[in-house]
Amino acid sequence: MEYYVLSRYAYWKYYFLILYYRLQEFPPAVRVWAIFTSICLLLLISIVLGNFIRVLHSAADSRTIDRYREKYYERMKEVALTARNLELTEISAMLKLPKNFKMHAKQNRRFVPILLDLYRHYADEMSKSNWQRLLQVLKMPAYFDEQVRSRSMRKRIIAFKNVADMDANLKEAVASRYLFAKDRKLQNMARLHAARFGTSYPFKVLLEDPNLVFTDELVIKFHNVLLYRMENGMSMPNLIHWCSKTPVNEELRIFAINEIRLFRRKEDCAEMLSMLQNSREERFSCALIQALGELEYVPAEKEFCRRYLSASFSERQELAKALGLINSGNPEVLKFLEEDFMQTTDYVTRMLLLRTIYNYGKPGRKTYERLKKDAPAEFAIYFEHIECELIDSRRYA
Amino acid sequence: MPEWVYDAFSYFVIAYSSMVLSSYVLFVILAFTEHKKHYTYHDDDYTIEELKKSPYTPGISIVAPAYNEEKTVITNVQSLLSLDYPDFEVVIVNDGSKDKTLELLIENFDLVKVPYAYVEKIKTKPFRGLYKTRSDNPAFKRLTVVDKVNGGTKADASNAGVNVVSNKFFVCTDVDCVLEKNALYRMIWPTMASTRRVIAVSATMRMSNGSIVEDGKMVEPHPPHELIPLFQDLEYTRSFLIGKTALSRINAMQNVSGGFGMFDREVVIKAGGYDGDSFAEDMDMVARMIRYMCDSGEDYRVVQIPETCCWTEGPPNFKVLNRQRTRWGRGLFQFFTVHRDMLWNRNYRQYGMLTLPYILIFELLAPVIEFLGYFMVLSLLVQWAINWNTIWIAFLGLYVFAQLLTVTIISYDVWVGTSFKRRRDYLWFVLASLLEPFIYHPINVFFSLRGYVKQILGTQMVWGNMTRKGVQSAKKPAASTSVAEAKSAAEADAHKEGGKADA
Numbered sequence: 034m035e036y037y038v039l040s041r042y043a044y045w046k047y048y049f050l051i052l053y054y055r056l057q058e059f060p061p062a063v064r065v066w067a068i069f070t071s072i073c074l075l076l077l078i079s080i081v082l083g084n085f086i087r088v089l090h091s092a093a094d095s096r097t098i099d100r101y102r103e104k105y106y107e108r109m110k111e112v113a114l115t116a117r118n119l120e121l122t123e124i125s126a127m128l129k130l131p132k133n134f135k136m137h138a139k140q141n142r143r144f145v146p147i148l149l150d151l152y153r154h155y156a157d158e159m160s161k162s163n164w165q166r167l168l169q170v171l172k173m174p175a176y177f178d179e180q181v182r183s184r185s186m187r188k189r190i191i192a193f194k195n196v197a198d199m200d201a202n203l204k205e206a207v208a209s210r211y212l213f214a215k216d217r218k219l220q221n222m223a224r225l226h227a228a229r230f231g232t233s234y235p236f237k238v239l240l241e242d243p244n245l246v247f248t249d250e251l252v253i254k255f256h257n258v259l260l261y262r263m264e265n266g267m268s269m270p271n272l273i274h275w276c277s278k279t280p281v282n283e284e285l286r287i288f289a290i291n292e293i294r295l296f297r298r299k300e301d302c303a304e305m306l307s308m309l310q311n312s313r314e315e316r317f318s319c320a321l322i323q324a325l326g327e328l329e330y331v332p333a334e335k336e337f338c339r340r341y342l343s344a345s346f347s348e349r350q351e352l353a354k355a356l357g358l359i360n361s362g363n364p365e366v367l368k369f370l371e372e373d374f375m376q377t378t379d380y381v382t383r384m385l386l387l388r389t390i391y392n393y394g395k396p397g398r399k400t401y402e403r404l405k406k407d408a409p410a411e412f413a414i415y416f417e418h419i420e421c422e423l424i425d426s427r428r429y430a
Numbered sequence: 431m432p433e434w435v436y437d438a439f440s441y442f443v444i445a446y447s448s449m450v451l452s453s454y455v456l457f458v459i460l461a462f463t464e465h466k467k468h469y470t471y472h473d474d475d476y477t478i479e480e481l482k483k484s485p486y487t488p489g490i491s492i493v494a495p496a497y498n499e500e501k502t503v504i505t506n507v508q509s510l511l512s513l514d515y516p517d518f519e520v521v522i523v524n525d526g527s528k529d530k531t532l533e534l535l536i537e538n539f540d541l542v543k544v545p546y547a548y549v550e551k552i553k554t555k556p557f558r559g560l561y562k563t564r565s566d567n568p569a570f571k572r573l574t575v576v577d578k579v580n581g582g583t584k585a586d587a588s589n590a591g592v593n594v595v596s597n598k599f600f601v602c603t604d605v606d607c608v609l610e611k612n613a614l615y616r617m618i619w620p621t622m623a624s625t626r627r628v629i630a631v632s633a634t635m636r637m638s639n640g641s642i643v644e645d646g647k648m649v650e651p652h653p654p655h656e657l658i659p660l661f662q663d664l665e666y667t668r669s670f671l672i673g674k675t676a677l678s679r680i681n682a683m684q685n686v687s688g689g690f691g692m693f694d695r696e697v698v699i700k701a702g703g704y705d706g707d708s709f710a711e712d713m714d715m716v717a718r719m720i721r722y723m724c725d726s727g728e729d730y731r732v733v734q735i736p737e738t739c740c741w742t743e744g745p746p747n748f749k750v751l752n753r754q755r756t757r758w759g760r761g762l763f764q765f766f767t768v769h770r771d772m773l774w775n776r777n778y779r780q781y782g783m784l785t786l787p788y789i790l791i792f793e794l795l796a797p798v799i800e801f802l803g804y805f806m807v808l809s810l811l812v813q814w815a816i817n818w819n820t821i822w823i824a825f826l827g828l829y830v831f832a833q834l835l836t837v838t839i840i841s842y843d844v845w846v847g848t849s850f851k852r853r854r855d856y857l858w859f860v861l862a863s864l865l866e867p868f869i870y871h872p873i874n875v876f877f878s879l880r881g882y883v884k885q886i887l888g889t890q891m892v893w894g895n896m897t898r899k900g901v902q903s904a905k906k907p908a909a910s911t912s913v914a915e916a917k918s919a920a921e922a923d924a925h926k927e928g929g930k931a932d933a
Contacts, residue, residue, distance in 0.1 A: 062444055063823060066824060067574045070831075073834050074830050077833055077834045078833055079836055080837045081837055083841075086842055187469065187470040248622065248624070248625055249488075249622035249623075250485065250623040252486050253484040253622065254480060257484060343508065380549060418544075420545075421544050421545055421546075423562040424544055
């Protein structure tokens with residue numbers, strides 16, 4: 034006797050054929066609709082079941098993570114906080130991992146949130162070498178290598194993120210294969226990783242990529258990377274060099290100038306001033322003006338005054354702010370500010386100039402009082418606005 | 431009625447329903463790709479950490495108009511001030527409240543009138559003054575209260591707020607909305623990650639009825655246990671997690687909710703701000719922003735983020751629902767009369783060629799077609815001419831499809847990760863979904879048609895009483911509402927909804 038076992042596909046085929054022939058006396062619209070209803074019903078059942086199974090799995094997973102946390106967190110903390118450099122065998126002994134405990138990807142994944150938690154709380158106090166060895170004992174670098182190489186985009190991106198978050202050591206070669214990846218997010222993560230941990234000119238890729246799209250997200254992330262390098266005593270890039278190199282993305286040049294300003298690298302001021310003298314791009318010029326102002330570079334005042342009359346609206350505002358920040362007490366600058374205040378018709382620029390004069394030391398305050406005295410009655414509110422300490426000075430002026 | 435009329439209508443309904451269902455299927459697929467992208471690339475904790483320590487994090491202003499909100503204003507302002515974000519300001523616009531809203535704000539936050547040089551970039555009712563705190567409390571320093579003459583609409587008050595905000599982006603919300611602690615981080619991130627200029631960001635909004643709120647902060651979100659808010663919660667979730675997410679995927683968002691949305695201040699001012707005469711001022715605002723961007727040839731994006739960032743109180747009964755839906759219906763009709771030139775207009779890209787035709791066919795015309803459908807079914811019933819052998823298959827198919835959509839949004843909500851803590855809470859959604867086609871949907875059809883008729887006849891809007899129940903507090907249960915409180919709340923709600931006349 035022969036037995037025929039139907040495949041899953043055949044079951045569905047027969048189901049729909051039966052449905053089709055049973056409803057043969059009905060119009061085609063009804064037959065199509067019946068098939069559509071069946072498909073919806075099947076999808077409904079499969080989604081409900083799928084969700085149910087997923088919820089059960091995730092609950093079981095989180096229970097296991099809690100168990101691991103309870104068991105190993107304190108032991109791992111002890112390893113990380115030990116001042117003396119520990120050997121790998123010592124760390125294994127301290128962790129008291131069971132003899133039959135085989136570290137595989139599933140277990141590594143469960144250790145990740147525990148390690149992240151530990152690093153977040155004790156990063157400043159822990160011994161860096163012991164931490165790296167602890168990760169080695171738990172085979173985390175190998176796990177991250179595997180994750181970065183995996184086919185799932187999410188796994189790759191999360192792996193890069195976790196490496197950065199727990200200061201794990203990922204081979205440069207693994208990350209470098211994605212420096213020019215097609216997927217922009219993955220590409221960015223790899224570049225950030227290279228910039229964070231790289232030793233041999235890690236920012237090279239930014240300067241060499243002609244298709245670089247430097248979004249605000251990258252600005253924030255690269256700033257944090259630079260901060261990390263500075264805090265860990267790693268080599269810092271020559272930021273001013275980024276601006277003089279051609280062709281470099283304009284956003285990247287602006288970023289470099291802003292970083293010079295934030296890291297207060299006054300030694301670059303002279304070069305920035307010469308760049309400003311030759312700059313024609315408005316946004317880049319504004320960044321230079323802002324940087325020179327905040328770094329209080331007095332020789333820039335002359336150039337600011339020269340540039341002011343031919344400057345655009347936003348550039349003028351930056352120049353007024355920068356002159357106020359330099360605040361050298363130069364009477365010529367004050368005279369210039371006053372003249373411009375009298376001439377300008379734009380309300381915002383006027384308020385900015387008035388604020389700059391108000392904050393320009395003793396001579397500035399004197400000029401301000403004179404202007405206030407001479408001003409028509411309807412302008413009194415502007416002077417009161419400037420004088421009011423409760424109003425945030427970012428507003429208008 | 432001749433038989434051919436029934437036949438023609440049947441074929442029309444089959445074609446129309448097929449198009450509606452196909453669009454839903456398409457939306458579900460598009461929303462899935464968007465959620466997958468978000469799930470792959472976005473990590474909330476990572477984003478927050480990066481933004482928290484960066485000097486480049488842009489400032490955000492929160493604009494919240496308040497009208498006769500003395501009962502709740504202090505708690506709600508404290509809740510807004512306690513949001514987690516490095517650089518934000520809260521601008522409360524007192525729109526000429528008749529109660530003690532302003533006095534309470536002055537008293538509780540130690541405010542004093544300051545000589546502020548107000549510039550009317552968008553025309554509003556007269557500005558009366560601006561208040562800042564004298565207190566040393568750093569949180570209070572973030573607060574600015576604008577006092578102005580009552581303009582009768584939320585739009586006018588929001589415009590006054592836009593005139594004083596100092597940041598590039600502002601969030602427009604209602605003073606009684608409960609915001610998620612990390613809402614501002616989530617809202618700003620798309621503007622930073624996008625390669626195109628993001629002019630507006632919308633986030634998922636849910637009903638706060640039934641949730642536990644402590645000191646204006648969401649402690650435990652739960653679905654409403656009353657039928658009308660529950661239906662609306664399901665409807666909102668479906669709209670945000672499927673409809674808007676799908677449209678956001680193809681940059682064809684139709685609307686950023688007036689209850690919670692973030693906008694680019696410069697574009698809003700250039701587009702002329704909110705229109706006080708519009709019954710759908712939020713939709714109108716987005717349309718005018720897009721019009722401005724397209725007319726000036728600039729590239730733009732309007733983004734929907736899937737995470738729940740805001741909880742709002744839904745209409746507790748049919749009376750209030752009627753008022754809300756009639757206004758929405760009226761607003762939609764008015765919107766098409768104002769922006770009809772954008773329809774099928776290639777200059778307005780996806781918005782003109784896709785979004786507006788979709789809204790016209792499947793939102794504006796849907797109540798009319800459905801009403802005709804009900805009429806036809808009734809007429810066939812009277813003649814006992816219904817084919818009972820086939821009609822049950824049609825109903826079953828539609829019913830199963832509706833359930834499938836509900837299960838899909840529940841899956842998306844769990845996937846996005848800002849869902850209810852208790853999974854069994856989703857059973858309420860299932861319950862609502864089972865009842866919705868019989869109760870909520872037909873009523874909404876009627877309310878929408880009422881709105882259309884009112885708009886055509888040009889009837890003056892009159893607002894009824896709104897009884898607010900308030901959300902559950904972790905410390906004390908929702909207080910019972912007195913008649914006077916109800917009246918005051920009614921006026922406040924009418925204002926929020928942009929009403930022309932008081933209750």
